[in-house]
Every structure is written in structure tokens, then in C-alpha cells.
Amino acid sequence: xxxxxxxxxxxxxxxxxxxxxxxxxxxxxxxxxxxxxxxxxxxxxxxxxxxxxxxxxxxxxxxxxxxxxxxxxxxxxxxxxxxxxxxxxxxxxxxxxxxxxxxxxxxxxxxxxxxxxxxxxxxxxxxxxxxxxxxxxxxxxxxxxxxxxxxxxxxxxxxxxxxxxxxxxxxxxxxxxxxxxxxxxxxxxxxxxxxxxxxxxxxxxxxxxxxxxxxxxxxxxxxxxxxxxxxxxxxxxxxxxxxx
Amino acid sequence: xxxxxxxxxxxxxxxxxxxxxxxxxxxxxxxxxxxxxxxxxxxxxxxxxxxxxxxxxxxxxxxxxxxxxxxxxxxxxxxxxxxxxxxxxxxxxxxxxxxxxxxxxxxxxxxxxxxxxxxxxxxxxxxxxxxxxxxxxxxxxxxxxxxxxxxxxxxxxxxxxxxxxxxxxxxxxxxxxxxxxxxxxxxxxxxxxxxxxxxxxxxxxxxxxxxxxxxxxxxxxxxxxxxxxxxxxxxxxxxxxxxxxxxxxxxxxxxxxxxxxxxxxxxxxxxxxxxxxxxxxxxxxxxxxxxxxxxxxxxxxxxxxxxxx
Numbered sequence: 089x090x091x092x093x094x095x096x097x098x099x100x101x102x103x104x105x106x107x108x109x110x111x112x113x114x115x116x117x118x119x120x121x122x123x124x125x126x127x128x129x130x131x132x133x134x135x136x137x138x139x140x141x142x143x144x145x146x147x148x149x150x151x152x153x154x155x156x157x158x159x160x161x162x163x164x165x166x167x168x169x170x171x172x173x174x175x176x177x178x179x180x181x182x183x184x185x186x187x188x189x190x191x192x193x194x195x196x197x198x199x200x201x202x203x204x205x206x207x208x209x210x211x212x213x214x215x216x217x218x219x220x221x222x223x224x225x226x227x228x229x230x231x232x233x234x235x236x237x238x239x240x241x242x243x244x245x246x247x248x249x250x251x252x253x254x255x256x257x258x259x260x261x262x263x264x265x266x267x268x269x270x271x272x273x274x275x276x277x278x279x280x281x282x283x284x285x286x287x288x289x290x291x292x293x294x295x296x297x298x299x300x301x302x303x304x305x306x307x308x309x310x311x312x313x314x315x316x317x318x319x320x321x322x323x324x325x326x327x328x329x330x331x332x
Numbered sequence: 333x334x335x336x337x338x339x340x341x342x343x344x345x346x347x348x349x350x351x352x353x354x355x356x357x358x359x360x361x362x363x364x365x366x367x368x369x370x371x372x373x374x375x376x377x378x379x380x381x382x383x384x385x386x387x388x389x390x391x392x393x394x395x396x397x398x399x400x401x402x403x404x405x406x407x408x409x410x411x412x413x414x415x416x417x418x419x420x421x422x423x424x425x426x427x428x429x430x431x432x433x434x435x436x437x438x439x440x441x442x443x444x445x446x447x448x449x450x451x452x453x454x455x456x457x458x459x460x461x462x463x464x465x466x467x468x469x470x471x472x473x474x475x476x477x478x479x480x481x482x483x484x485x486x487x488x489x490x491x492x493x494x495x496x497x498x499x500x501x502x503x504x505x506x507x508x509x510x511x512x513x514x515x516x517x518x519x520x521x522x523x524x525x526x527x528x529x530x531x532x533x534x535x536x537x538x539x540x541x542x543x544x545x546x547x548x549x550x551x552x553x554x555x556x557x558x559x560x561x562x563x564x565x566x567x568x569x570x571x572x573x574x575x576x577x578x579x580x581x582x583x584x585x586x587x588x589x590x591x592x593x594x595x596x597x598x599x600x601x602x603x604x605x606x607x608x609x610x611x612x613x614x615x616x617x618x619x620x621x622x623x624x625x626x627x628x629x630x631x632x633x634x635x636x637x638x639x640x641x
Contacts, residue, residue: 142534159538165531169553169633182539182549210633 092118092266093139093234097148099291100134107291108134111148114285114294118233121260121267123277125327126287132270133162135292136236139268158232158265160240164219166211166226173198173207176225183230190229197225200259217248228259237269241276253279254308261304274323279311286326296326398422420602425609427602436591436603440610443587446502446574447614450509454566457510458517459559465518466525466551467543483515491580501584505577512573513566520562524555557634560626567618575611588614 093116100109108131116122126132137143141154166175177194185193198204201221211219220240227235241249253276260267260280271277277284278300286296300319302310310316402408402421409416416424429436461479465472487508494504528550536546578589586594588607595604 140538142537157538159535161531161535163531165529165535167532167550167553168635169556169630178549179535179539182536182541182545212633212635 092116092152093268094151095135095139095148096151098135098138098145098150099147100131100138100143101146109138109145110291110293112292112294113148114297116234116266116268118266119264120283121269121281122283122285123269123271123281124285124287125271125274125277125323126292127289127327128272130287130289131292132287133238135287136238136268136270139234139236152234156231156233158227158230158235160223160227160235160237162239162242164211164216164223166219166222168211171208171210172203172214172222175211175222176203176229179226180229193229194225197228200228200262201225201255215248216244217252220244220252224256224259228263231263233265235265235267237267237271239270239272242271242273249273249276250308250311254306256280257304257306274320274327275311278316278320278323279306284323286323295329296323298323298326395422416601417599418601420605425602425605428600429603429606432603435586436607436610439586439588439591439607440614442585443571443574443578443589443611444614446505446509446577446587447570447618450506450573450577451513451566451570451618453506454510454513454517454570455563458514458562458566459521462518462521462525463547463552465522466547472522479515479518482511487511487576487580495581499583500581502581504581505574505587508577508580509570509573512576513570516565516569517559517562520558520565521555524558525551527558528554556630557626560622560630563622563626564619567622568615571611571615571618 095112095114098109098112099107101107112135114122124132124135134143136159138145138150139152140157140159141150141152167178170178173194176197177190180190180193198207201224203218203221203225206214206218211222214222223240241252244252257280267280269277269280278298281300284296284298284300285294286298287293288295298319302316398419399421402416402419402424405418408418415427420427461475465475490508490511494507498504498507525547532550532554533546536550541549574587575589575592578587579593582590588611592604592607592611595601595607
């Protein structure tokens with residue numbers, strides 16, 4: 089089965105000889121939310137850079153329609169000289185949409201991430217959580233079919249992070265994109281995903297593959313259910329094995 | 333080493349019924365939680381005594397030092413009239429200045445014009461060079477040595493050349509100004525252009541941005557704080573350039589440089605000091621202008637920080 093995004097035996101060796109990825113294969117289909125967890129420096133970000141076409145793998149193939157990719161970075165990467173509104177419209181602007189075409193999309197995206205009323209603020213006036221919302225909205229404007237997330241909530245406090253997780257899932261339900269999400273939080277991975285992949289320390293290989301069976305929409309309290317804890321325990325065990 | 337088994341069967345969570353389309357839609361349509369986590373507070377400008385007393389104290393020390401200097405120099409005052417010869421005391425600064433007031437005003441305006449024109453040309457050339465250098469490493473490496481040489485070369489050595497090509501006049505004065513003001517503009521602009529974050533560049537790459545788009549929408553706007561730092565440094569230098577140029581290329585109506593030289597040769601210390609102070613005021617005016625302009629352009633978004641504020 090090949091999905092919207094397919095990795096086929098992808099290996100990555102950098103010019104200095106570091107091997108970042110070793111024969112990674114998996115698919116992500118529309119409506120799937122795949123999360124990769126792994127120790128830091130295991131090549132998770134390299135995986136995303138390969139998926140997006142920012143870098144090409146040394147061996148193997150990545151199949152994806154590069155035109156419909158959304159990429160959310162570790163930090164919000166907002167342009168500090170642009171207001172929230174202008175930042176959210178940036179990608180549409182770069183891809184040549186006219187001002188009038190952009191306006192409605194930008195409006196809708198800002199409403200959807202809950203930044204209504206903050207359109208004219210500059211990034212320096214926003215909290216970390218609000219910046220990340222703006223960053224999500226910026227991607228959302230382009231209606232990506234494949235959405236790549238590089239530890240987007242890693243720098244946020246626990247409460248903001250949980251709230252953004254809840255909201256990301258409702259976006260996922262609504263938009264039906266295929267998601268590939270990188271994190272080092274097991275709980276975040278299990279809560280968000282339909283499938284969790286565990287990566288080993290460098291060179292990154294997939295050493296665990298878990299289906300997450302919980303139905304959508306996932307209520308906030310799912311995090312405190314025994315089944316949830318149980319699955320987190322299994323992922324954690326796999327991760328410890330990978331680290332050893 | 334671990335063999336990981338996926339859970340055998342999906343645990344059925346009785347408490348979470350299968351979602352209906354309605355649920356999903358409702359979840360997505362409801363405006364997501366109204367955000368106001370921990371937005372940074374707006375900075376309120378507060379009056380501080382130290383903001384006023386600090387500058388006043390420094391000014392008092394400056395004046396006291398000036399008096400001390402004027403009265404500690406031997407034979408600083410004419411034994412007959414008391415006229416200052418080398419350094420006028422602060423209260424003697426206008427001694428004999430009234431007679432030459434129109435001349436000094438005219439010279440000041442001319443020097444201002446020279447400096448402004450030279451600075452404008454330096455900004456255009458300097459930013460152009462920096463943009464060029466930001467586009468390819470080899471261009472940057474090829475041009476640096478000449479820019480540094482330009483910055484270090486004594487103007488004196490260029491005087492014959494400039495006279496030969498441009499004449500012993502206003503044009504050469506402007507060119508000297510350009511030469512002196514150019515370097516900080518190039519180096520600050522280039523620094524700013526190359527300071528864009530890697531992720532921001534990736535974002536532009538992923539969305540198919542052209543070189544020009546990258547320059548106009550990412551690099552140039554991001555460079556503005558550094559660009560204005562360069563402008564402010566060059567603002568002061570442009571006045572120095574105009575005065576030096578005036579001193580070397582003396583044909584035509586005199587600017588402040590020529591007057592300073594004349595008054596110096598005639599032991600007219602007060603007049604000379606007034607001209608020197610006017611040059612300094614010109615420099616400060618230019619500096620303040622660019623500070624104001626920079627603040628208008630980047631103040632809304634740029635965050636300068638000091639510890640504990």
C-alpha cells in the first residue's frame with residue numbers, strides 16, 4: 089500500500105560521514121496521523137527535511153506531492169516585521185495568490201486557530217502559544233494534504249501544549265490531511281496519532297510501530313484513561329530499548 | 333533488541349462513542365479556546381529621574397573639564413585684550429563671532445549639503461554593494477579587501493587623483509564624503525542581510541520563493557535594524573568627510589572645514605570653536621534624524637533589550 093507520503097528504504101548519510109537514517113520505510117495516508125518519537129539526535133528532523141524535499145536522501149525514495157506540503161517548524165518562524173495577519177498570509181503571498189484571494193483564507197485560518205482579534209499584533213506582542221497558533225494558521229491557509237510537524241510544541245509549557253494538541257486534533261478531524269509529526273513526548277505522540285513509530289538512536293531506524301486505536305474526536309480526558317497509559321508504557325519500553 | 337508488539341486488539345472505550353460527522357464538524361467549527369495565555373505585557377514608558385539627571389551630570393562635568401582645560405593652558409589668553417588664543421573658555425565661545433556670522437551660517441549650510449549628498453550616495457552605493465555581496469560568497473570574498481583598503485587609505489593620498497578627475501571643488505568634497513561614509517553602510521547592511529534564520533530561509537525555499545522575493549520579503553526587511561545602525565554611524569562620518577573634503581578642496585565657497593583652517597591659522601580660537609561645535613551639531617542632527625527614521629520603520633516590531641527592563 090502506498091500512501092500520500094511514502095518512504096521507501098530511505099537512508100541518509102551526511103557529507104561528514106554521519107549516518108542519520110538507515111533504511112526507513114513507511115507510508116502516511118490521508119486521514120492518518122503518524123508520529124515519530126525517538127531520542128534526540130536520532131535523525132527525526134532529517135526525516136522531515138527529506139519528506140519536504142529540503143534535502144534528498146542518499147539512498148531510497150520519498151514519494152509525495154511536494155506542492156501540497158505544509159511544514160511547521162520547531163519555532164514559529166514568524167517574520168517579526170509582519171503583523172499576525174501578514175504572517176498568516178505569507179505562504180499564499182509567496183505562491184502568488186492575489187491580495188483579495190488571500191484575505192478570506194487568512195481570515196478563516198486566523199479564526200480557526202483562535203487568534204481573532206490579534207490580527208494587527210506583531211510577533212513580539214504574542215506569547216509562545218499564540219506564535220505557534222499563528223504558525224499553524226500560516227500553513228493552514230494553503231490547505232496542505234500532507235502536513236509535516238517538527239516538534240512544534242516542544243518549547244511550550246505543559247498547559248499550552250495540551251491545549252494546542254486538542255486543537256490540532258480538531259483541525260485534523262476537520263481538514264483530513266495526512267500528518268507526520270515529530271516529537272520526543274510519548275504522551276503527545278499517543279494522544280495525537282493514529283500510529284506511533286519509534287526510532288532508534290543514530291543512525292535512525294524504525295524499531296517500534298504502534299497502532300493507536302482511540303476514536304476521534306479524542307476528549308481531553310483520554311490522557312487519564314488506563315488504556316492510554318498502557319499504550320504510553322509500551323511506547324516508552326520500545327524507546328528505552330532503542331536507546332540501549 | 334526489543335521486539336515490540338502492537339496491542340492485540342483495540343481497547344474499546346465505552347465512554348467515547350463513535351463520532352458522528354456532526355461531532356467532528358462541531359469540534360472543528362467552534363472557535364478554538366479564546367487565547368490569551370501569557371502574552372507579554374505592553375511596555376509603559378515611565379518617567380525616571382536618572383534619565384534627566386544622568387545627562388545633566390555628564391554635561392556639568394563636561395563644562396567643568398572645559399574650564400579647567402582653558403585655564404590650565406599657558407598663554408591661552410591675549411595679555412592685552414584677554415581674547416582666547418588656543419581654547420576659549422565656555423563663556424567666551426562667541427568672542428568675535430558676530431562679525432562673521434553670515435559667513436559661518438553659509439559655510440554650515442554648504443557643509444550640511446555636502447554631507448547629506450555624500451551620505452545619500454554612500455547609502456545607494458553601499459546598500460547596492462551589500463546586496464551584491466549577499467548573493468554569492470565569491471563576490472563577498474572578492475570585494476572585502478578593497479572595501480577595507482578604501483576605509484584605511486588616507487584621503488591625503490587621493491587628493492591629486494581627485495583634483496585631476498573631479499576638480500578642486502564641491503564634487504571632490506562630496507566624493508571624499510562618500511569614501512568615508514561608505515564602509516559602515518556596506519558592512520552593517522551585509523551583516524543584516526546574512527542574519528536571516530535558517531528556518532525562515534527553508535520556509536521561503538519550500539514555497540518556491542525566487543532570489544528577488546527572498547531578498548525583498550525576507551532579507552531586506554530583516555536587515556533594517558542593522559542597516560539603520562550603519563546609517564547612524566555613517567551620519568557622523570559624513571560630516572567628518574564633508575569637513576575634511578572642504579579642507580582639501582578649497583575652491584568655491586568655503587565650508588566649515590576651510591573656515592576652521594583659516595581661523596586656526598589666525599589664532600581666532602572662538603570662531604574656530606564655533607565652527608567645530610557647528611560640525612558636531614550637524615553630526616548630531618544627522619544621527620538623530622536616522623535614529624528617528626529607524627525607529628519609525630523598525631520600532632514597531634524590533635525588540636532591543638537591556639538586562640532588567
